[in-house]
Amino acid sequence: MYESATGAATGSNPADPETSxxxxxxxxxxxxxxxxxxxxxxxPAAxxxxxxxPxxxxxxxxxxxxxxxxxxxxxxxxxxKGVLSSxxxxxxxxxxxxxxxxxxxxxxxxxxPPEDAAVQNLINALLPVLKERNxxxxxxxAPTSAAAPSAGSKSTPTPAKPVDRPAASAGTVATTxxxxxxxxxxxxxxxxxxxxKLQDIRVKLLRLSSRLGQGPRNTVVAQVLYRLxxxxxxxxxxxxxxxxGDASAQASAAGGRDRANALAIEQEAAGxxxxxxxxxxxxxxxxxxxxSCTINSIFGEALSxxxxxxxxxxxxxxxxxxxxxxxxxxxxxxxxIPCASESRHNAQxxxxxxxxxxxxxxxxxxxxxxxxxxxRDYGDLPLLRIVTETFGQAVWFNAIVVLTHASTAPPDGxxxxxxxxEMYVAQxxxxxxxxxxxxxGDMRLMNPVSLAENHPACRTTxxxxxxxPNGQIWKPQLLLLCFASKILTEANALLNLQENKAGxxxxxxxxxxxxxxxxxxxxxxxxPRKIVQDEYEEEEAAFAxxxxxxxxxxxxxxxxxxxxxxxxPALPPSFDGDNPSYRFRxxxxxxxxxxxxxxxxxxxDHEAGIDGFSVDKGFVMKKxxxxxxxGQLTKDKKDxxxxxxxxxxxxxxxxMVTTSGIDIQTVGRQMAxxxxxxxxxKNAPINKTCAGLSASSVGGSLAYGxxxxxxxxxxxxxxxxxxxxxxxxxxxxxxxxxxxxxYRRIGDDEAETARTTVGASFMNWKGENxxxxxxTSQFPIEEKxxxxxxxxxxxxxxxxxxxxxxxxxxxxxxAASLVPVIFAILGRCGRxx
Numbered sequence: 001m002y003e004s005a006t007g008a009a010t011g012s013n014p015a016d017p018e019t020s021x022x023x024x025x026x027x028x029x030x031x032x033x034x035x036x037x038x039x040x041x042x043x044p045a046a047x048x049x050x051x052x053x054p055x056x057x058x059x060x061x062x063x064x065x066x067x068x069x070x071x072x073x074x075x076x077x078x079x080x081k082g083v084l085s086s087x088x089x090x091x092x093x094x095x096x097x098x099x100x101x102x103x104x105x106x107x108x109x110x111x112x113p114p115e116d117a118a119v120q121n122l123i124n125a126l127l128p129v130l131k132e133r134n135x136x137x138x139x140x141x142a143p144t145s146a147a148a149p150s151a152g153s154k155s156t157p158t159p160a161k162p163v164d165r166p167a168a169s170a171g172t173v174a175t176t177x178x179x180x181x182x183x184x185x186x187x188x189x190x191x192x193x194x195x196x197k198l199q200d201i202r203v204k205l206l207r208l209s210s211r212l213g214q215g216p217r218n219t220v221v222a223q224v225l226y227r228l229x230x231x232x233x234x235x236x237x238x239x240x241x242x243x244x245g246d247a248s249a250q251a252s253a254a255g256g257r258d259r260a261n262a263l264a265i266e267q268e269a270a271g272x273x274x275x276x277x278x279x280x281x282x283x284x285x286x287x288x289x290x291x292s293c294t295i296n297s298i299f300g301e302a303l304s305x306x307x308x309x310x311x312x313x314x315x316x317x318x319x320x321x322x323x324x325x326x327x328x329x330x331x332x333x334x335x336x337i338p339c340a341s342e343s344r345h346n347a348q349x350x351x352x353x354x355x356x357x358x359x360x361x362x363x364x365x366x367x368x369x370x371x372x373x374x375x376r377d378y379g380d381l382p383l384l385r386i387v388t389e390t391f392g393q394a395v396w397f398n399a400i401v402v403l404t405h406a407s408t409a410p411p412d413g414x415x416x417x418x419x420x421x422e423m424y425v426a427q428x429x430x431x432x433x434x435x436x437x438x439x440x441g442d443m444r445l446m447n448p449v450s451l452a453e454n455h456p457a458c459r460t461t462x463x464x465x466x467x468x469p470n471g472q473i474w475k476p477q478l479l480l481l482c483f484a485s486k487i488l489t490e491a492n493a494l495l496n497l498q499e500n501k502a503g504x505x506x507x508x509x510x511x512x513x514x515x516x517x518x519x520x521x522x523x524x525x526x527x528p529r530k531i532v533q534d535e536y537e538e539e540e541a542a543f544a545x546x547x548x549x550x551x552x553x554x555x556x557x558x559x560x561x562x563x564x565x566x567x568x569p570a571l572p573p574s575f576d577g578d579n580p581s582y583r584f585r586x587x588x589x590x591x592x593x594x595x596x597x598x599x600x601x602x603x604x605d606h607e608a609g610i611d612g613f614s615v616d617k618g619f620v621m622k623k624x625x626x627x628x629x630x631g632q633l634t635k636d637k638k639d640x641x642x643x644x645x646x647x648x649x650x651x652x653x654x655x656m657v658t659t660s661g662i663d664i665q666t667v668g669r670q671m672a673x674x675x676x677x678x679x680x681x682k683n684a685p686i687n688k689t690c691a692g693l694s695a696s697s698v699g700g701s702l703a704y705g706x707x708x709x710x711x712x713x714x715x716x717x718x719x720x721x722x723x724x725x726x727x728x729x730x731x732x733x734x735x736x737x738x739x740x741x742x743y744r745r746i747g748d749d750e751a752e753t754a755r756t757t758v759g760a761s762f763m764n765w766k767g768e769n770x771x772x773x774x775x776t777s778q779f780p781i782e783e784k785x786x787x788x789x790x791x792x793x794x795x796x797x798x799x800x801x802x803x804x805x806x807x808x809x810x811x812x813x814x815a816a817s818l819v820p821v822i823f824a825i826l827g828r829c830g831r832x833x
Contacts, residue, residue, distance in 0.1 A: 072125035206264035285368030287335025290404035293454035350390035372408035384439035406451035513698035529626035703729035736763030
C-alpha cells in the first residue's frame with residue numbers, strides 16, 4: 001500500500017552517518033521500522049500493517065477504518081496533487097455532493113479510469129473522514145510516511161494498533177501501490193519488460209552500494225539513479241526528464257527509487273536472488289605509481305608482488321578475487337616509462353596488453369598517477385598518446401583517474417602558506433584530466449578522479465579501512481565508481497540510447513565523413529598519363545642507340561656527367577639587403593626524384609619561410625603503364641598537412657584507357673584515404689566518355705562514390721565537359737554536377753593567344769542545394785602586356801571579381817596598387833571628419 005511503500009523507502013540503516021545526517025525527516029521511520037536482522041520486533045501499523053486490497057478495487061474482506069481512510073486519502077492526493085500523502089486538508093470546504101462530484105471528475109481524467117464500483121468504494125471510504133473533519137472531532141488515520149503532516153492539516157494522526165510483521169515485507173507491498181493512479185494501460189509488453197529490467201538495474205546498484213557501506217543518498221549513487229530516470233524518460237519520449245515543476249513526475253520518480261530501495265533491502269536480507277554482477281578492471285599507468293599496491297589493498301591480500309626500487313610486474317596478467325562479496329577481476333599491466341627514449345618499450349607493453357584483451361573485454365579502465373608528483377608541463381602526453389594509438393580514443397571514455405599517495409601534505413602556495421588539501425587535489429586532477437583530453441582529442445571529456453593511499457601508517461577506521469586526510473574511506477568509493485560505470489553501460493545498452501562520449505564503452509561511433517569535399521575531389525577532371533615515346537619513337541631510339549654503340553668503339557670514353565644545380569627557391573620579398581637563398585642551393589639528384597622546398601608566401605623578415613617540401617617522380621611500369629608519384633608535406637608550429645597522390649594509366653586499346661590512383665591527404669585532424677579508378681572511351685574523334693568509382697575512408701567511416709563524364713569538341717579550340725556524380729556514406733548521400741566550356745584562340749604560329757573558360761556547378765547535400773558559376777578570361781592587350789579577369793558567384797550571394805595585368809614593358813601599371821590605398825585613406829578621413 002502507499003504507507004508501506006514510503007515506510008520502506010525511509011527504512012535505511014540508522015547507523016549510516018550519511019543517511020541519518022542528510023535526512024532528518026526520515027529518522028522516525030528509520031527508528032520505528034526494524035532492520036532486516038530484527039524481523040520479529042513489532043512495528044507500527046504504518047510500516048508493518050497486513051496487506052489490504054487497494055481502495056480502487058473491490059476488497060474481499062474489509063480492513064480497519066483507519067487503514068481504508070489512509071488508502072483513500074493517498075489515492076485522492078496522488079490523482080489531484082501528484083503527491084503521495086494522507087493529508088486530509090484536501091477535503092476542507094467540501095460537502096458530500098461536492099466530494100462525490102470531485103472524485104468522479106478526477107477518476108474520469110486518469111489514463112485508466114477505475115470502474116464504477118472502485119470509485120464508489122473510494123467515495124465511501126472518504127465520507128467518514130469528511131464528516132469527522134467537518135465536525136471538528138478529527139479522525140484516526142494511519143500515517144503514510146515518517147514525515148509530519150503538512151501545514152494544512154488540522155488533526156494529529158495517531159498510530160493504529162501494531163501488528164507483528166517483518167518490515168522486510170514492505171518491499172512486496174510497495175510493488176502493488178496505487179497502480180490505478182500512475183500506470184498506463186497502453187504500454188506494450190516490450191515496454192513493460194524494459195521498465196522491469198531497468199528496475200532490476202536500480203536494485204542491483206542499491207545492493208552493490210549497500211555492500212560497500214554506502215547508502216542510497218551517496219553522491220555517486222544519487223547521480224546514477226538520476227541518470228537512469230533521465231534515460232528512461234528520454235526513451236519514453238517525454239523530453240528532458242523530470243522537470244522541477246512537474247510534481248506528478250517527481251512523485252513517480254521518487255516512488256520508483258523507493259520501491260527499488262525496498263526491494264534491495266529485502267533481497268539483501270534474504271540473500272536471494274544472488275547478485276549477478278562481476279566487474280573487470282584494466283590497470284594502466286606509469287611505473288612506480290602504486291598500481292600493484294592498490295591491487296593488494298583492494299583484495300586485502302598480497303596478490304601482486306611489490307618492490308620499492310624496481311618494477312615487479314613484467315607481463316600482463318589477470319588477478320581474480322572477491323571484494324565485499326562481489327567478484328572482481330583486475331588486469332594488471334607493466335608500468336609505462338615517461339621517457340622519449342623508452343617509447344619502443346611502452347609500445348611493446350601496449351601491444352602485449354591489446355593481445356591479452358582480445359578474449360577479456362574490460363568494463364572500466366583505471367589510469368594511475370601520483371598525487372605527490374606535481375607536473376607543470378605535459379611531459380606525460382606522449383605516453384598517453386601511445387595508449388590512445390593502441391586502443392583508440394574510446395579507451396578514455398570509460399576511464400577513471402586514480403591518484404595514489406593521497407595522504408601527502410599539500411605544498412606551499414605562492415604566499416608561502418600551505419594550500420588546502422582540496423585545492424591541491426583539484427589542481428593535480430585538472431592537470432591529468434587536461435592531458436587525457438589532449439590525448440583523446442576531445443576537450444569536453446571529464447574523467448572522474450578517485451584517491452588512494454596504500455601506506456601501512458595511513459590512518460584507519462575501527463574496521464581497518466584506510467582514511468584519507470579529508471575523512472573519506474577511499475576503497476569503497478573507488479569500487480563504487482567502477483561499479484556505477486558498468487551499471488550505466490548496462491542501462492545504455494538496454495535502452496539503446498545515443499550516449500555521450502563520457503559514458504561510452506570501448507566502441508566509438510565514427511564521425512560522418514565530409515561528403516561535399518569527397519564529391520568535389522571525385523568530380524575533378526583528370527587526364528590520363530601518357531608515355532613520352534610511342535612505338536615509332538622507341539624504334540628510332542633503338543636505331544640511334546645501335547649507331548652510338550658502334551661509334552663508341554672508335555671514340556674515347558666520354559667525360560663524367562656534369563652536376564646541375566637546382567633552381568633557387570622563390571623566397572618572400574624582404575626589406576633586408578641579405579638574400580638567404582644561398583642556404584638552400586643543392587644539386588639535382590640523378591635518380592629522377594624531384595624534391596623542392598615549399599616557401600611560405602607571407603613570412604617575417606629574417607626568416608627562411610620554408611615550412612615543407614614536395615616530392616615528384618614519373619616512371620613507367622611494365623613498359624606500358626605510365627605512373628606518377630607525388631607528395632607534399634607542410635608543417636608549422638601547430639598543424640601538419642600531408643598530401644600524397646599515386647596514379648597510373650593502363651591503355652587497353654587506342655580508344656580505351658583506365659586510370660587508377662590512391663590519394664592520401666589531411667582533412668582537419670584526420671587522414672582521408674581514397675582509392676579511385678576511371679575508364680575513358682573515345683566514342684568519336686570529337687567525343688570521349690568517362691566513368692569512374694571511388695572508395696574513401698575518413699576517421700574509420702567509409703564513403704563510396706561514382707561519376708560519369710563526357711567531353712565534346714564541337715570545333716578546334718573549343719571543348720565542353722559535362723560531369724555528374726554521387727557519393728554516399730551511412731545512409732546519407734551528396735550528389736552534384738559540373739559544366740565547363742573552354743575556348744582557346746590559336747595564332748598563326750600555332751601558339752595559344754587567348755583562353756576563356758566558363759563553368760557552372762551544383763551540389764545537393766542534406767536537402768540543401770548549392771549553386772556556383774565562374775568565369776576566367778586571359779587575353780593580350782598589346783604585344784607584351786596581357787590581362788586576366790576572374791569572376792565567381794554562388795547561391796549564397798558571395799562572389800569575387802579579380803583583374804590582373806601582366807606586362808614586361810609598362811611598369812606604370814604598378815601604380816594601380818595605389819588605388820585601394822587612396823580609397824582606404826579617404827574612407828578613414830571621411831569617418832573622422
